[in-house]
Amino acid sequence: LGAGVSILLSTTAMAADLTVGFSQIGSESGWRAAETSVTKAEAEKRGIDLKFADAQQKQENQIKAIRGFIAQGVDAILVAPVVATGWEAVLGEAKDAKIPVILLDRGVDASQDLYLTSIASDQVEEGRVAGRWLTENVKDKDCKVVELQGTVGSTPAINRKKGFEEAIADHKNVSIARSQTGDFTRSKGKEVMEGFIKAENGGKGICAVYAHNDDMAVGAIQAIKDAGLKPGSDILVVSIDAVPDIFAAMAAGEANATVELTPNMAGPAFDALAAYLKDGKEPPKFIITESKLYTPADNPKGEYEARKGLGY
Numbered sequence: 001l002g003a004g005v006s007i008l009l010s011t012t013a014m015a016a017d018l019t020v021g022f023s024q025i026g027s028e029s030g031w032r033a034a035e036t037s038v039t040k041a042e043a044e045k046r047g048i049d050l051k052f053a054d055a056q057q058k059q060e061n062q063i064k065a066i067r068g069f070i071a072q073g074v075d076a077i078l079v080a081p082v083v084a085t086g087w088e089a090v091l092g093e094a095k096d097a098k099i100p101v102i103l104l105d106r107g108v109d110a111s112q113d114l115y116l117t118s119i120a121s122d123q124v125e126e127g128r129v130a131g132r133w134l135t136e137n138v139k140d141k142d143c144k145v146v147e148l149q150g151t152v153g154s155t156p157a158i159n160r161k162k163g164f165e166e167a168i169a170d171h172k173n174v175s176i177a178r179s180q181t182g183d184f185t186r187s188k189g190k191e192v193m194e195g196f197i198k199a200e201n202g203g204k205g206i207c208a209v210y211a212h213n214d215d216m217a218v219g220a221i222q223a224i225k226d227a228g229l230k231p232g233s234d235i236l237v238v239s240i241d242a243v244p245d246i247f248a249a250m251a252a253g254e255a256n257a258t259v260e261l262t263p264n265m266a267g268p269a270f271d272a273l274a275a276y277l278k279d280g281k282e283p284p285k286f287i288i289t290e291s292k293l294y295t296p297a298d299n300p301k302g303e304y305e306a307r308k309g310l311g312y
């Protein structure tokens, strides 16, 4: 018992000594809010002192926060980068200060030796999964798709577009008629969808909406209903994230498919960091999370219940 207690004490003391800065993008979506809650809970579970900074969707705020963390001498920095470019300088400053940086859920266009690891999904594959679902379901029918893109310049917007286009490329009956950013938010998703509906004969020319996240899809569903059409049947709805609200929409017959993105990026990040700080063990540069497809056949009510309270 004595030895057990002393091991426990020393592990707890080690964890409590760790201070980690987290530069979060903001709270543009239900998924993002869940990632924030899960990260805080994972830190608390491990006795890590987490310094949290909300950048309100602005890269300049993220850069300021990272510089602040460096000045405070934190042990590590987590960052969910709002856009892909413009990180070389500040990540270089963290490297010079010997502070490991871990990227969460989005990538950067910067040299790989500027960060320890990146925990994210394969965003191109997410787009492919969504596109494959659509082509398999419309079969030979002509299908005009409208696309709601994520934040301009962010890796999920770039990659989810690419993957979807790849998946539909050999299906001449399926094409993207209109594509615009909805900034990953519900309100912008609704507003942009209203414009698409107006431009496409009151929505009658649209076969499907592909949204780069569920929040925009939920906004689009509202716009479709306001136009007197049925989301889920008159216009198919496919998106990414698997947040509770999209399962509620599926249970109501108003959404057709979503690709899951786990909000728990922090668990693998803290595990990789602990191993690195303990033995200097370099983690793989990319730790890829799963991209699972869910449809109304997958017990949407149960999935909604299972997710409620998990930080969403």
Ligand code: AHR
Pocket (backbone or CB within 6 Å): 028, 029, 030, 031, 032, 105, 106, 156, 184, 212, 213, 214, 215, 240, 241, 261
């Ligand atoms: O980077 C991940 C994306 O960012 C999520 O799919 C979206 O909801 C978000 O805000």
